[in-house]
Amino acid sequence: MTDATSENAPYAFVRTETLQQESAPLSVAGPLAWIRGNLFSSPLNAILTLLCVWLVIDTVPGMVRFYILDAVWSGTNRDACLADKVGRPVGACWAYIADRTQYFIYGSYPVAERWRVNIVFVMFALGVVWLLWNKMPLKKVGLFFFFVILPASAFILLLGGPRAESFLRFLIIVTFALAVLHLVLSFVPGLMKYWVGEGQLAVEEAMPAWKRFYRPKRLILLSLVVFGLIAVLADSIGLPRVDTGLWGGMTVTFLIAAVGIVFSLPLGVILALGRRSKLPIIQLLSVIFIEFVRGVPLITVLFMANTMLPLFVPQEYSPDRLLRPLIGVALFAAAYMAEVIRGGLQAMPKGQYEGAMSLGLGYWQMMRLIILPQALRIVIPGIVNTFIGLFKDTTLVTIVGIFDFLRTIEATLVDPTWATPTTRATGYAFAAIFYFLCCWGMSRYSISVEKRLAAGQRR
Known part of the structure; x- marks a missing residue:
């Protein structure tokens, strides 16, 4: 053995350095x-x-x-999009889109009053960014702005007229009264201390209730600023009434979608809780409403809201022709939303309910603090899917005579000023791009929300 080892010693090799890592084979990575x-x-x-x-x-x-x-990108009439006029093959007539952009956005809303729509658009964009951007401060103020100030301001600005101005004066009076009441109550502890003296302990015990009820200084200040500015504009420029029959385009599409989305979610939560309620009457009513609405198409609901609803109320109390489809769309979306949320509630483990009850929480506290936040997180894809379907279903309001965005495009297709072989394809392509961008934006935001809320569950 010793001789063999010594004989092979010159050929022995021990590597003292680590080989450099090589890339994976192309067939693997x-x-x-x-x-x-x-x-x-x-x-x-x-x-x-x-x-x-x-x-x-x-x-x-x-x-x-x-x-x-x-494609043709500029022009003033149909001659710019006719092949025999320009002497070359002509594609999409984007000049037609550029010329009719104002009509696509505002419909027949008077040109001199379109600044009111622009203000509502700016407020709507501000409210959306305020709520959806996670790093924005004062989220509670943003909620108040989006769900209280924005609807009231939009009603006043878009409709106008004596009725809207009376409503504006009422809001200013109420807000100013709340501000004065808050100012007076801020001196109550000092006055009570002066009169009571040694009874300061009772004052301190009463203070938390005062503070909890009259805490929102920012909300009162924001309301005064917004309604005050609208009042100044109404006094200097004027807010003549614009009938809802003149509204159209993207304005109506965003309005119907926003109303449907904002109202369908809370109504859906209430209906889902009602369907799971242990009270037979509440459960029965919720089931009847959900199954009846889900059992008919949206077109039927719109016809019922537009044609049948005025027959059940006096003529002087008949809802506005635009308000009817708004109510129909909101109720229709709420029925579908209720089933989505019910799926999230059924997915919650029984231990979550038992744990909440063991802490002494009541039914509504348990739902608000424990159950609903988790259930809504589970069904975010279903909620956003319902919102996207609702946004696309807004095109059906054309059946009841509402000029939404798609209806304004169809109305311009018969305009002889832009009657060309490529006008129709261009108009529908523009509508497809608009709906795709809106739905894609909602989808991408929901994905980011899912990732952020699921960060604590990653393994």
Whole structure:
């Protein structure tokens, strides 16, 4: 053994340095591996991949040429989009979109009063950013602004007239009275201390209730500022009444979608809780409403709201022609929202209810603090899906004579000023882009909310 070892000693080798790490083989990692594993992992996947590639090659170049390369971007009438007038192939007529943009946004709203719609748009954008941006401060003030100040201001600005001005004066009086009451109550502890003397302990015990009830100084100040500015505008410029029959375009689309989304969620929560209630009457009424509304199409609900509802109320109390579909859409979306939220409530473990009750929480405290936050987090995809469907279903209000965004596009297609072979395709493409961007934005935001709320559950 010793001789053999000594004989092989010159050929022995011991590595003293670590080899440099090499990249993974192309068949395991990298673009080629991803393509092989996801696009050509089986004969069926390979056939579907090749079919999709063929569809893209066959359609995308033509669409790019029609909507971008051969498109007409400027012009004042149909002559700019006619091939025999310009002497070349003509694609999409974007000049028609640019010329009718104002009508697509405002409908027939008077030109001299469109500044009122612009103010509402700015307030709406501010409220959305205030609520949806996670880093924005004073979230409670933002909630008050979006759900109280914005609806009241939008009603006053968009409608106008004596009725809206009376409502504005009422809001200013109420807000000013609350401000005066808050100012007076702020001196109550000092006055009580002066009169009571040694009874300061009773004052200190009463203070938390005063503070909890009259804490919102910022809300009163914000209300005074906003309603005061609107009053100044109404006094200097004037707010003549604009009938809802003149509203249209994106204004009506956003209005119907916002009202439906804002009201359907709380109504859906109430209906979902009612359907799971142990009180037979409440449960029965909730089930009847949900199943009846879900059993008919939205068109039927809109016809009922527009045609049948005025028959059950006196003529002088008949709802406005725009208010009727607003109510119908909100109730229709609430029924679907109730089933989505009920799914989240049923997914909650029984231990959550037992733990909340063991802490001595009542029913509403348990739902508000323990159950509903977790249930709503679970069903975020379903909630956003309902919102997206509601936003697209706003186009159905055209059936009852409401000029939403899609209806304004259809109305301009018969305008002889822009009657060309490519006008219709351009108008519907513009509508598709608008609805896609809005729905895609809601979808992406819901994904970010899901990731943020699920951060504590990652393993």
